[in-house]
Amino acid sequence: MQNGLFLNDAEVTLRDGDRVFRLRVDDLALEPGRAVALTGASGSGKTLLLELLGLLRKPGAGTRYRWAGPDAIDLGGLWALGVRNADLARVRGRMFGFVPQTGGLLPFLSVAENVALPQRLNACEDAGWCRDLIQTLGLSDVAALLPGALSIGQRQRAAIARALAHRPPFVIADEPTAALDSDSADRVLELLLQTARAHGSGVILSSHDLDRIARFGIPRLQLNTRSEAGEIVSRPEACPC
Ligand SMILES: Nc1ncnc2c1ncn2[C@@H]1O[C@H](COP(=O)(O)OP(=O)(O)OP(=O)(O)O)[C@@H](O)[C@H]1O
Secondary structure, three states, X not given: OOOEEEEEEEEEEEEEOOEEEXXXXXXXXXXXXXXXXXXXXXXOOHHHHHHHHXXXXXXXXXXXXXXXXXXXXXXXXXXXXXXXOHHHHHHHHHHEEEEOOOOOOOOOXXXXXXXXXXXXXXXXXXXXXXXXXXHHOOOHHHOOOOHHHOOHHHHHHHHHHHHHOOOOOEEEEEOOOOOOOHHHHHHHHHHHHHHHHHHOOEEEEEOOOXXXXXXXXXXXXXXXXXXXXXXXXXEEEEOOO
């Protein structure tokens, strides 16, 4: 694989008194345009790994993290300039679209304005693409409404449209269907995967729902925890299932 996200020798350590949680990733390669699901028990580090990949969490010393492609970027090196540096925020905003568990839409902007926001922030305005996304995701009738007037499923679809609006190489979705009933969850996941694939964006999602992940044929990385020398250590392992 030549293009993609490559994370090597990565470590993030969380400490709370004597309690230590350590996420370790030896080698992880994520291909553009593909989907992968992070699975594992509650507390196994799925959100932590999503945060690390999405440049929301500073990795430990020795971590190598890069985007390889025509416009290669040393993603790990961006942290050297400080957590709040402008390059880090700019690259994070350009490389990733985020779908939180419950939409995360700005409540004072309409659905259409929420969807257009990443384009404004990344200076890549394209009203036609926003309209296409809103239509594809079945949101045309509610595009002028504020998020508070939408169902949870509609909010999730709006969050997917927003995550894809600036055509990021990867969408990061933390349990995007956890708040939905089974039928809505299927529809939202299908739309997320289809729309991302149509545009060539990869999807990195976390989920507890092994049946649904299997049904959609999404390859899995399972986060497995072990107790090592009094610490909880979690590692992602590719699942043959
Ligand atoms: N300050 C801290 N010190 C030590 N451990 C911590 C600290 N903060 C969080 N943790 C631990 O980090 C681990 C990873 O949490 P994370 O939210 O990534 O898990 P998760 O797999 O996403 O869980 P869930 O499925 O419940 O959302 C948890 O076991 C949590 O207890």
